Amino acid sequence: xxxxxxxxxxAVLLIAALLAGWAxxxxxxxxxxxxxxxxxxxxxxxxxxxxxLAPDARNVLLIGSDTRSGKGNARYGPNLGGExxxxxxxxxxxxxxxxxxxxxLPRDLMVRVPACRDRDGRGTxxxxxxxxxxxxxTGGPACTIRTVEKMTGVRVDHHMVxxxxxxxxxxxxxxxxxxxxxxPVRDKAAKLDLPAGRVTLDGEQxxxxxxxxxxxxxxxxxxxxxxxxxxxxxxxxKVRSDHVLYNxxxxxxxxxxxxxxxxxxxxxxxxxxLYGFVREVRGIPSERIRFTTVPREAYPADPNRDRLxxxxxxxxxxLLRHDRPVPVxxxxxxxxxxxxxxxxxxxxxxPSPSFSGSTAAxxxxx
Numbered sequence: 005x006x007x008x009x010x011x012x013x014x015a016v017l018l019i020a021a022l023l024a025g026w027a028x029x030x031x032x033x034x035x036x037x038x039x040x041x042x043x044x045x046x047x048x049x050x051x052x053x054x055x056x057l058a059p060d061a062r063n064v065l066l067i068g069s070d071t072r073s074g075k076g077n078a079r080y081g082p083n084l085g086g087e088x089x090x091x092x093x094x095x096x097x098x099x100x101x102x103x104x105x106x107x108x109l110p111r112d113l114m115v116r117v118p119a120c121r122d123r124d125g126r127g128t129x130x131x132x133x134x135x136x137x138x139x140x141x142t143g144g145p146a147c148t149i150r151t152v153e154k155m156t157g158v159r160v161d162h163h164m165v166x167x168x169x170x171x172x173x174x175x176x177x178x179x180x181x182x183x184x185x186x187x188p189v190r191d192k193a194a195k196l197d198l199p200a201g202r203v204t205l206d207g208e209q210x211x212x213x214x215x216x217x218x219x220x221x222x223x224x225x226x227x228x229x230x231x232x233x234x235x236x237x238x239x240x241x242k243v244r245s246d247h248v249l250y251n252x253x254x255x256x257x258x259x260x261x262x263x264x265x266x267x268x269x270x271x272x273x274x275x276x277x278l279y280g281f282v283r284e285v286r287g288i289p290s291e292r293i294r295f296t297t298v299p300r301e302a303y304p305a306d307p308n309r310d311r312l313x314x315x316x317x318x319x320x321x322x323l324l325r326h327d328r329p330v331p332v333x334x335x336x337x338x339x340x341x342x343x344x345x346x347x348x349x350x351x352x353x354x355p356s357p358s359f360s361g362s363t364a365a366x367x368x369x370x
Contacts, residue, residue, distance in 0.1 A: 032256075035263035038273035042163070045121060045146035053150075054159045058327030060099030062284075065149055065163040066106075067092050067140065068171065091214075091232060092136070094152060094160075096324050101284050103292040105330045106236070107320070108229045111137035113310045114303050115155050120147035135309065145267075155312075156321040162272050162281075170265025171214075172207030177261040178248060180204040181238050183213065191216050210235065226297070230362075233295035237364040240290060289365070294332040296320075296361030320359060332361040 046053070068091035092109045113136040120129050120143030129142050139151040149160045175181055182204050189198040194212030198205075205213055214232045248254045263278070272278055285293075299316035303309035312318075323330050 032259055032263050033275045035260065035266065036273050036275070036278070037267040038270045039145060039163070039165070039267050040270060041125075042144065042146040042149070043270050046149060049150060054153055054157050054325075056159045056161075057325050058099055061327040062097040063158055063161050063324070064095045064097070064281075065092065065145075065152060065160045066095055067145060067148065067163065067165045069140075069165050069167045091229075092140075092148065092152075094156070094158065094324075096158075096327075096330075097284060097288075098329075099327050101287055102289075103294070103329065104285065104288050105294045105296065105324075105332070106233070107324070108233065108295070108297040109136060109152065110226070110229065110297065110300060110310050111135070112308070113298070113300060113312070114306075115139075115151060115312075117142075117147065117151050118154055120150065156324065158321060158324050162269050164272065165267040166262075167265045168211055170262065172211045173261035173264060174207070174258060175205065175210040175239070176207035177257040178239070178242050180206045181210060181235065181242050183235065183238060189213075189216075205235075229297050233297075233362055234366075237290075237293070237295060237362055237366055240293060240364040244286075244290065291363050291365035293364035294330060294361055295363070296330065296332050296359045299359070316359075330359055332359050332363065334360065334362065 092111065094107045094109060095104060096107070097104050114133060115136050117129075117132055117134045117136075117139045119131045120139065121127070122129055122142055123144050129147075136151065139147040145163050145165060149163060152158070153160055182202055184202050185198055185200050187200050189196045191197075191212065194216035196209060196212045196216065198209065203209075214228070214235050216228070242248075243258070248258055259275075259278075263275075268278075272281060299313040299320060300310040301313045303311045320330065322328075
């Protein structure tokens with residue numbers, strides 16, 4: 005009988021590990037949808053896109069889609085005539101990768117939407133003044149990116165689109181995220197029945213928590229965005245505190261969940277590119293990952309819509325374009341109303357140009 009040496013056994017185990025690793029790599033790579041159509045559409049408009057003023061910085065547009073198609077998404081309501089951007093965040097990674105700022109863009113913001121090719125590629129929508137999330141519903145990611153670039157002057161280097169199912173699965177993959185509730189939450193539409201105090205939200209509860217409007221806070225989209233920012237900060241803390249990024253056995257389920265409902269530009273569609281992106285974010289201290297919302301005020305023609313607050317908004321965009329630090333302070337209590345609130349409700353004072361927000365290091369129960 006042949007003698008199996010330690011060296012032979014080690015070699016066999018190494019080969020087995022490599023094969024298993026390659027199989028996992030292939031599965032994850034196949035999960036991601038490469039958005040070739042958006043890349044082609046942006047190439048058609050290359051001449052009008054802003055220049056990169058800080059070549060080492062990176063700007064990624066994160067889009068949360070409310071699509072009802074795909075795995076598990078139909079349960080969140082009927083298809084009301086198209087896919088919309090439920091959440092949009094412009095993530096700026098500093099050139100030295102020592103800091104990052106995530107800027108929420110309100111879906112009710114009135115902006116100049118350029119002429120865009122429609123989703124089926126058969127026609128072109130006219131340039132218009134419209135609600136921000138209409139850019140995505142009519143022209144998809146390409147129209148949203150072009151709208152953001154025209155509004156901010158910031159060159160968008162990459163984009164990621166994730167749907168409800170992908171968000172929910174990612175939260176479940178890290179065994180939930182802790183949040184603190186000042187009072188019990190009962191919301192049938194959001195499928196929430198939560199006690200006051202510290203609670204661990206699973207994927208379904210987290211989705212309801214970040215999407216709900218009427219039953220939480222003052223019911224405004226402003227309050228919803230602040231809640232989303234606090235949740236993302238808590239998610240970053242959870243991933244880091246559990247050392248998920250350093251443990252392959254913990255990391256694979258998170259990557260599988262994150263990629264299974266993810267659409268990106270071709271530059272991030274490969275697993276190696278995605279991993280490189282994760283590594284860049286991983287190296288940034290939590291206290292230097294900041295969340296804020298673009299300065300805005302009530303739109304005069306419709307108090308249930310917003311417009312950019314100037315000159316604060318231009319100041320923020322200039323800092324992003326030139327890769328300068330964005331100062332963020334704790335938000336003041338506001339009573340801004342959102343698009344679904346009662347018409348004529350009084351608006352609170354406009355946000356300060358000091359860019360109110362939070363950091364990923366803050367305790368969600370603090």
